[in-house]
Amino acid sequence: MLAPDSFKGSLTAAEVCAALEAGVLRAVPGAEVVRIPMADGGEGTLDCVGAATGGKEVLLDVEDPLGAPTTARYLLDTDRAAAVVELAAASGLPLVDPARRDPLRADTTGTGRLVADAIRRGARSVLVCVGGSASTDGGTGLLRALGFRFLSRSGAELPPGGGALAELDRIDTGGVPANVRRTRFRIACDVTNPLIGPRGAAAVFGPQKGAGPAEVRTLEHGLTRLADVLAEHTGVAVHDVPGAGAAGGTCGGMLALLGAEALPGCELVADAVGLPAALDGADLVLTGEGRIDDQSAGGKVVSLVARLAAGRGIPAVALAGQVVPPLTDLHALGLTAAFSIADGPRALADMSESASGLLAAAAEQAVRLRTA
Incomplete structure (x- = not known):
């Protein structure tokens, strides 16, 4: 299951889903992937x-x-x-x-x-x-x-x-x-x-x-x-x-x-797009947003997805351009782990231009860890 927010200034939520799916299928060819692009009430x-x-x-x-x-x-x-x-x-x-x-x-x-x-x-x-x-x-x-x-x-x-x-x-x-x-x-x-x-x-x-x-x-x-x-x-x-x-x-x-x-x-978006029902039967949920930090637990997409997944016993992994600890509150909500997609020092403009490929690579590694 893929349920990310957009990476503002870089990729829409639908584009994030496409990149994540590419990585998932590299790790598990033929995997059934359900896309649910998300938003939090802002742009997108x-x-x-x-x-x-x-x-x-x-x-x-x-x-x-x-x-x-x-x-x-x-x-x-x-x-x-x-x-x-x-x-x-x-x-x-x-x-x-x-x-x-x-x-x-x-x-x-x-x-x-x-x-x-x-x-x-x-x-x-x-x-x-x-x-x-x-x-x-x-x-x-x-x-x-x-x-x-x-x-x-x-x-x-x-x-x-x-x-x-x-x-x-x-x-x-x-x-x-x-x-x-x-x-x-x-x-x-x-x-x-x-x-x-x-x-x-x-x-x-x-x-x-x-x-x-x-x-x-x-x-x-x-x-x-x-x-x-x-x-x-x-x-x-x-x-x-x-x-x-x-x-x-x-x-x-x-x-x-x-x-x-x-x-x-x-929550309004989740109800409108049918996220709770779509989670039923998922083995792993990938979510994410441009930056994950201590504000992400306060009603952002990552926090809602983590909570809904945890309620069904499904591991949830978040990917972001930047991950800033501590993430104690997100973990308490049920988030399994969060990873930055950065593969080394990069300028913000370079990260934005390369976000699709970086997301696919990070998703592949997250799924390989889950299926090992």
């Missing part, structure tokens, strides 16, 4: 769910995180009146050239356009996968595209981005359509960070999006004001809710104003 989730469940891919012209035109896609299942939207498709950090990054102005409006289009086409259940965002806007761009208005004390609508949120005075919901109010929203979340504080969206993820120390303070102030106003408006306090800080606080805004349900992304 749409492909994994789409491959397993079908549905129609919809392309839409929307705004990128800084308002420039871009084309993004989402998945629409008309039979089930359901849609899957990947935030990174319209509001992801890779869409913004490093020279253009503006962490105070970046927002999630493009993702909101995708959600609104899905609802207009009949979706009554929308899963939003929130990994990989470029913004720290508390989800206000997404919510604005659904009819919410974020107003200053003078009654003016705030400009896009988290940098303006400190001026938020109230939220106008009068323009939210009835079909949005009737929609069930779920969030595939791959982190447990709260909205604000030292582990919050601005402090932890802001620097990754180009925010310097002063900008992080501005974003923190804005998200705190947003959380206060959300609590006043809805009675839902999201300041310290685990996961509310995901995607620059998008999860927090959706929890409060849309009544969304946040769930671990990899």
Whole structure:
């Protein structure tokens, strides 16, 4: 059984599966190999769910995180009146050239356009996968595209981005359509960070999006004001809710104003692709991701696969570009072993280019050890 995440910036989960299978078959020609590409709610989730469940891919012209035109896609299942939207498709950090990054102005409006289009086409259940965002806007761009208005004390609508949120005075919901109010929203979340504080969206993820120390303070102030106003408006306090800080606080805004349900992304994907049932009868499970470290046990694909395999008495081996001990928590979850695919000192770019061959070689050796 093969159930890896993608190696971000190098291989998709499906490509990782193909490389692993090549190595398995070198060790055991004729072996029955079951591929289950996985994701944790971030980039690649749409492909994994789409491959397993079908549905129609919809392309839409929307705004990128800084308002420039871009084309993004989402998945629409008309039979089930359901849609899957990947935030990174319209509001992801890779869409913004490093020279253009503006962490105070970046927002999630493009993702909101995708959600609104899905609802207009009949979706009554929308899963939003929130990994990989470029913004720290508390989800206000997404919510604005659904009819919410974020107003200053003078009654003016705030400009896009988290940098303006400190001026938020109230939220106008009068323009939210009835079909949005009737929609069930779920969030595939791959982190447990709260909205604000030292582990919050601005402090932890802001620097990754180009925010310097002063900008992080501005974003923190804005998200705190947003959380206060959300609590006043809805009675839902999201300041310290685990996961509310995901995607620059998008999860927090959706929890409060849309009544969304946040769930671990990899568990949602596992259910959608049928991973638990596919594990039955497996002799060995190979999983992996780009880097395995002490964060991998906190709801990442490797941790879920290890736990499910251990529950069935199946050994699980993880392969990664880099393995950073200690892995005590992963072993406690049931992971048998983890190995780096590096075959010697290599630059990161070289590792990325050679990842497929390195994965195949490592998989072959892991299977030979199992069958010895």
